[in-house]
Amino acid sequence: MAQRRVTVQSEVGLHARPAALFVGAAAESDGEVTVAKGEGQAVSAKSILAVMGLDVRKGDEVVITADGDGAEQMLDRLAEIADAG
Numbered sequence: 001m002a003q004r005r006v007t008v009q010s011e012v013g014l015h016a017r018p019a020a021l022f023v024g025a026a027a028e029s030d031g032e033v034t035v036a037k038g039e040g041q042a043v044s045a046k047s048i049l050a051v052m053g054l055d056v057r058k059g060d061e062v063v064i065t066a067d068g069d070g071a072e073q074m075l076d077r078l079a080e081i082a083d084a085g
Helices: 016-027 048-053 071-083
Strands: 002-007 033-037 061-066
Touching: 002 071, 016 033, 016 048, 016 071, 033 071, 061 071
Parallel strands: none
Antiparallel strands: 002 061, 033 061
16 A cells, blocks of 8 residues: 655645545545644545535644555655645
């Protein structure tokens, strides 16, 4: 399982449009993809309600994990979305 830590730079955090982009990208993965706020409980990155429920704001660190084929590329893509300012 691959893992990446990202500090969210989006002005709105992982809410609204960035959350929808994040979840849409994660949903394209055949493997499991999770996201956690800091050291908190990981949730499915494929669920908009779960991701928005984390209440990730600008400056928060998230830990994204992915497994399966293309896990590193998936992490690159999700990190880019979370880091977009």
